[in-house]
Amino acid sequence: MSDHGFETRAIHAGQEPDAATGAIVPPISLTTTFAQSAVGEHQGFEYSRSGNPTRAALEACLASLEGASHGFAFASGLAAEDVLLRQLPVGSHIVLGNDAYGGTFRLIDKVFRPAGWTWSAADLTDVSRLSSEWPDKAAVVWLETPTNPALNIVDIEAVSEIAHRHGARVVVDNTFATPYLQRPLALGADAVVHSSTKYLGGHSDVVGGFVATNDAELADGIRFTQNAAGAVPSPFDCYLVLRGLKTLAVRMDRHCDNARAIAEMLVAHPAVERVLWPGLPEHPNHDVAKRQMDDFGGMVSFTLRGGEQAALDMVRRTTVFTLAESLGAVESLIEHPSRMTHASAANSPLEVDPSLVRLSVGIETLTDLLADLEAALST
Numbered sequence: 001m002s003d004h005g006f007e008t009r010a011i012h013a014g015q016e017p018d019a020a021t022g023a024i025v026p027p028i029s030l031t032t033t034f035a036q037s038a039v040g041e042h043q044g045f046e047y048s049r050s051g052n053p054t055r056a057a058l059e060a061c062l063a064s065l066e067g068a069s070h071g072f073a074f075a076s077g078l079a080a081e082d083v084l085l086r087q088l089p090v091g092s093h094i095v096l097g098n099d100a101y102g103g104t105f106r107l108i109d110k111v112f113r114p115a116g117w118t119w120s121a122a123d124l125t126d127v128s129r130l131s132s133e134w135p136d137k138a139a140v141v142w143l144e145t146p147t148n149p150a151l152n153i154v155d156i157e158a159v160s161e162i163a164h165r166h167g168a169r170v171v172v173d174n175t176f177a178t179p180y181l182q183r184p185l186a187l188g189a190d191a192v193v194h195s196s197t198k199y200l201g202g203h204s205d206v207v208g209g210f211v212a213t214n215d216a217e218l219a220d221g222i223r224f225t226q227n228a229a230g231a232v233p234s235p236f237d238c239y240l241v242l243r244g245l246k247t248l249a250v251r252m253d254r255h256c257d258n259a260r261a262i263a264e265m266l267v268a269h270p271a272v273e274r275v276l277w278p279g280l281p282e283h284p285n286h287d288v289a290k291r292q293m294d295d296f297g298g299m300v301s302f303t304l305r306g307g308e309q310a311a312l313d314m315v316r317r318t319t320v321f322t323l324a325e326s327l328g329a330v331e332s333l334i335e336h337p338s339r340m341t342h343a344s345a346a347n348s349p350l351e352v353d354p355s356l357v358r359l360s361v362g363i364e365t366l367t368d369l370l371a372d373l374e375a376a377l378s379t
C-alpha cells in the first residue's frame with residue numbers, strides 16, 4: 001500500500017475486508033479481551049488496552065499517511081503529547097516554540113516542570129538565532145507549524161538539522177497542517193504528534209490523539225507507555241477517526257480554498273489590522289510555507305484595529321461561524337484565543353495578543369461565510 005497515493009491510503013491502508021465476513025468497514029471491536037487457545041496462544045490480541053483490532057486499523061492507516069513505520073493512537077492529543085514527553089529522561093530540557101497551543105504549554109509548565117523537566121521558549125522561526133543561542137542540554141525541540149494561534153511557519157528541515165547537530169530530537173505537532181498538506185518525518189523530524197480531534201476526525205464528534213515515528217527505539221518506549229499508562233482511545237472513537245480520514249483530502253482542499261478567499265477579504269477590510277494566513281505573499285514565512293506545505297490550511301487569524309474590545313464584540317456577532325473552542329471540523333468556528341484556548345498562557349512567553357481573533361474555516365458555502373464575517377465586522 002505504501003506506493004499508493006494519499007487518498008487511496010486514507011481509504012484503504014490498514015483496512016482489508018474483514019476476514020470472517022467480508023465487511024469492507026473494519027468492525028468496531030467492542031471487546032475487552034480475546035480468547036486464547038492455550039496460554040499465550042492468540043491471534044495477535046490479548047486485551048484491548050494493549051491492542052484492539054479497530055485501533056490497529058487506525059494506527060496502520062494514519063502511520064501510512066505520515067510516512068511512518070510506527071503509529072500510536074491515544075485518548076486525546078494531550079494524552080499523546082504526555083506519552084511522548086515521558087520518553088525524555090527526568091531532568092531533560094525541552095525547547096518549546098514561543099507560539100503554541102496553550103494546553104501544550106500547560107502540560108509542559110504545570111505538569112512536567114514541577115516533576116523535574118526544564119523548558120525554555122524560543123522563536124523557532126528565527127533559525128539562525130536558534131543555532132547561535134542553542135540551550136545547553138536541550139533534548140528535544142517541540143514545534144508547531146503552522147502555530148496555534150498566530151499561524152507562524154517553522155522551517156522543519158532547518159530546525160531538524162540544528163537539533164540533530166546537538167544530539168536533540170524534533171517533535172512536530174502536525175495538527176493544523178495534517179499529513180495531507182505536510183509530512184514532517186520526510187523533512188527530518190523524529191516524531192509527529194496530532195490532536196486527531198481536529199481535521200483528522202473532522203466532524204467535531206471525537207477527541208483523540210496520535211503519534212507517528214520511524215525511530216524504532218522511540219516507538220518501543222511509546223508502545224510500552226501506551227500500554228503501561230493506558231491512555232488509549234475506545235474502539236468507537238478509533239472508528240470515528242478512521243471514517244474521518246477517508247475524506248480528509250477533499251475536506252482539506254475545501255478548507256484551504258475557503259480560507260484563501262476569507263483571508264483575501266479580511267486583508268481588504270478597514271476594521272482589520274493584520275491578517276495571519278501563511279498563503280498570503282506578505283506573510284513573513286510565506287516562502288517556507290510554500291516549500292514545505294502543499295497548501296496553506298484552513299486556519300486564519302487576524303488582529304482588529306479596535307483592539308481587544310473589538311475582538312470580543314466581533315466573535316459574538318457571527319451566526320454561521322459558531323463561537324467555540326476547537327478547530328478543524330466541517331463547521332466554521334470563531335474564537336478569542338487570549339481568553340479561550342490560550343488563557344492558560346497568560347503572563348507567560350506564550351501570551352497571545354488580546355486583539356487576535358482565530359477562525360477555523362469550515363466547508364460551508366463560501367458566500368455565506370464571507371457575508372457572516374462582513375456583517376460581524378461592520379456592525
Ligand SMILES: Cc1ncc(COP(=O)(O)O)c(C=O)c1O
Pocket residue numbers: 076077078079101103104144148173175176194195196197207208209326
Ligand atoms: C495544535 C494542538 N495540539 C494539541 C492539542 C490538544 O489536543 P486535544 O484537545 O485532542 O487533547 C490541540 C487542541 O486544541 C491543538 O490545537
